[in-house]
Amino acid sequence: xxxxxxxxxxxxxxxxxxxxxxxxxxxxxxxxxxxxxxxxxxxxxxxxxxxxxxxxxxxxxxxxxxxxxxxxxxxxxxxxxxxxxxxxxxxxxxxxxxxxxxxxxxxxxxxxxxxxxxxxxxxxxxxxxxxxxxxxxxxxxxxxxxxxxxxxxxxxxxxxxxxxxxxxxxxxxxxxxxxxxxxxxxxxxxxxxxxxxxxxxxxxxxxxxxxxxxxxxxxxxxxxxxxxxxxxxxxxxxxxxxxxxxxxxxxxxxxxxxxxxxxxxxxxxxxxxxxxxxxxxxxxxxxxxxxxxxxxxxxxxxxxxxxxxxxxxxxxxxxxxxxxxxxxxxxxxxxxxxxxxxxxxxxxxxxxxxxxxxxxxxxxxxxxxxxxxxxxxxxxxxxxxxxxxxxxxxxxxxxxxxxxxxxxxx
Ligand SMILES: Nc1ncnc2c1ncn2[C@@H]1O[C@H](COP(=O)(O)OP(=O)(O)OP(=O)(O)O)[C@@H](O)[C@H]1O
Ligand SMILES: [Mg+2]
Numbered sequence: 001x002x003x004x005x006x007x008x009x010x011x012x013x014x015x016x017x018x019x020x021x022x023x024x025x026x027x028x029x030x031x032x033x034x035x036x037x038x039x040x041x042x043x044x045x046x047x048x049x050x051x052x053x054x055x056x057x058x059x060x061x062x063x064x065x066x067x068x069x070x071x072x073x074x075x076x077x078x079x080x081x082x083x084x085x086x087x088x089x090x091x092x093x094x095x096x097x098x099x100x101x102x103x104x105x106x107x108x109x110x111x112x113x114x115x116x117x118x119x120x121x122x123x124x125x126x127x128x129x130x131x132x133x134x135x136x137x138x139x140x141x142x143x144x145x146x147x148x149x150x151x152x153x154x155x156x157x158x159x160x161x162x163x164x165x166x167x168x169x170x171x172x173x174x175x176x177x178x179x180x181x182x183x184x185x186x187x188x189x190x191x192x193x194x195x196x197x198x199x200x201x202x203x204x205x206x207x208x209x210x211x212x213x214x215x216x217x218x219x220x221x222x223x224x225x226x227x228x229x230x231x232x233x234x235x236x237x238x239x240x241x242x243x244x245x246x247x248x249x250x251x252x253x254x255x256x257x258x259x260x261x262x263x264x265x266x267x268x269x270x271x272x273x274x275x276x277x278x279x280x281x282x283x284x285x286x287x288x289x290x291x292x293x294x295x296x297x298x299x300x301x302x303x304x305x306x307x308x309x310x311x312x313x314x315x316x317x318x319x320x321x322x323x324x325x326x327x328x329x330x331x332x333x334x335x336x337x338x339x340x341x342x343x344x345x346x347x348x349x350x351x352x353x354x355x356x357x358x359x360x361x362x363x364x365x366x367x368x369x370x371x372x373x374x375x376x377x378x379x380x381x382x383x384x385x386x387x388x389x390x391x392x393x394x395x396x397x398x399x400x401x402x403x404x405x406x407x408x409x410x
Contacts, residue, residue, distance in 0.1 A: 011037070011063060012088070015075040019043070026070060031057045039066065123186050128156045130186040133273055138189030138230060140180040145326035147319055148181070156182060158308050159275060162254045166237070166278040166304075168286045169312035172361020175279040178312070179233055188273060189230045193221045195240035196295070205247050206260060217263050222247060226258060229273030237278040238296040245303060251276060252306035278307065285311050292359070314348060315362060317341040323362065324369055331373050339405050340369055346401045356397055358390040378406055 015026040022044040031038040041054035058066070122129040126148045133139070148156075158165050159182060167175035176192070183190045193199055206220040225232035234240070234248065251258050251270065258268040282289055282296040284304060290296055315323060321337035347360035368378075368385035375381050382402065387395040 011067065014078040015067075015070050016078055017073065017075045024075075026066075026075065028063065033057075035060050037063045039063070125156050125182055125185055126150060126153045128153060128160060130156065130160055130182065132186050133183070133188030134229065135187045136189050138191060139187055140184040140190050142184040143177070143181055145323060145329075146177065146181045147315070147323050147326070149315065149319055152178060155308075155310055162275065164252050164254075164276050164278075164307045166280065166283070166307040166309045167312050168280045168283050168309060170286075170289070170314070170359040170361065171281060172359070172363040173312045173314050174362060175312050176233060176235065179231065179277050183231050188275070189228070190233060191221055191225050191230050192233045192235055194235040195238075195244065196236040199240075199244070201241065201243040201247065204244050205258075206263065208262065217260075222251070223258055223260065223268045225276075226251065226268050226270045226274050229271030231275040231277065234276070234278040236280060236296075238280040238283050238293070238299060240297075248276075249303065249306070284309055292357070314344075314360075317345045320344060320362060320365065324366065327366055328369055328373060332369065336369075340365060343402055343405050346404070347398055350397060350401065356390075356394050358394050360398075364389075378402060 012028050012030065015028070017024055024043050025041070027038075027040045027042075029038045029040075030036075036057050036059055039054070039056050039058055040052045042052050121132040123132055124130075127150075155165060155167070155178065159179075165179075167178065169175055180190055182188075193204060202220065204220045204222055206218055206223055208215055208217055210216075219227070221232065224230070237245075240248075247258065250256055255270060257270070260266040260268060280286070280296070280299075282293040283299050287298065290298075314320070317338070318341075321334070321341040324337040324340060325332050325334065344360050344362075344365045347356060350356040351359055364386060368381055371381035371385050372378050379399075379402070382399070386398060390398065
């Protein structure tokens with residue numbers, strides 16, 4: 001074997017030597033940070049099994065030393081003409097290729113929307129055109145102060161495409177209101193079912209009952225929403241009992257049907273306007289906060305994989321100041337709103353550092369601000385809106401944060 005050429009690309013590859021029982025190899029690939037390399041080591045047995053038993057990242061200098069050592073030990077570099085050169089090329093070719101594919105897909109969607117557009121009435125929400133629903137008493141009230149952040153565009157696109165959407169995030173981050181406000185603006189009726197309480201599989205799927213001497217079937221919330229084309233929000237899905245999750249699984253495919261086993265296996269097909277949503281506080285990426293949401297169940301991966309799961313973070317301070325001004329017009333001013341949004345942001349940062357044990361929701365902020373405008377006194381307003389809801393230690397810390405931003409009246 002020739003000494004390995006130490007120019008960067010030539011060093012990438014598979015270094016192999018035969019052993020009595022099979023082969024031993026080192027694989028050198030590019031690591032995430034510049035000028036670092038990933039080294040993986042494996043031993044291949046006679047029957048071909050080859051698990052990686054060493055996996056480390058080294059710098060250029062360290063790699064040079066390793067290459068010399070492997071050379072001495074009789075490792076020969078595999079010709080990497082096909083695989084590694086292809087790897088590098090493929091790696092750089094991926095993004096331009098994907099961008100071309102995404103542009104083509106967008107053009108196709110536009111053409112499709114254009115050809116349907118005249119028939120179905122739509123309303124614009126963010127960058128999206130959302131088809132309008134049938135209206136009716138279950139359509140939520142429009143909140144004129146509601147702010148559609150650009151971050152919500154993907155979620156709205158999923159609603160249009162009839163995907164199952166699960167929103168996860170801290171309490172009061174805006175999960176329920178996002179779905180309700182999309183429905184409010186597009187005229188779709190919404191029903192909600194909360195899993196953290198007394199919801200039984202009977203309430204959810206349906207049950208037989210006797211009325212006026214006759215035995216009749218009463219549809220639960222799921223078949224009702226499916227037949228009537230309503231939007232169903234399953235709130236706090238991480239508290240649902242297994243029989244409810246089992247019923248839900250059947251309808252998680254976009255056109256999935258529900259079989260009412262208790263009703264002689266009657267099949268319920270979804271109305272085209274039916275949509276299914278779930279919200280949760282402690283699922284998936286939020287699992288690290290499970291201790292704050294006691295009793296929440298872990299959801300299995302197969303179930304989660306049937307949803308598009310979005311982590312909804314609190315609004316940014318700029319967005320939240322905007323929401324304060326819109327919600328509490330005309331009295332909330334820009335300087336007041338900016339200070340209040342900064343206080344909320346500081347409280348959330350303290351929560352993230354685990355200095356505070358309670359999250360600071362947009363709901364809490366709006367309530368405090370409203371009471372403050374009535375009383376003219378932030379401290380007095382903070383009593384019922386904040387302090388009474390948290391531990392004395394948290395109240396003391398939050399009071400400190402508020403004082404840091406608001407000097408007492410002179
Ligand atoms: N983008 C927004 N624009 C205006 N107001 C908002 C926005 N997001 C949240 N809010 C306000 O925050 C309140 C709380 O939001 P919401 O009830 O949707 O939270 P949630 O995440 O569903 O909370 P929970 O987990 O407790 O159910 C809403 O009633 C609304 O007043
Ligand atoms: Mg909610």
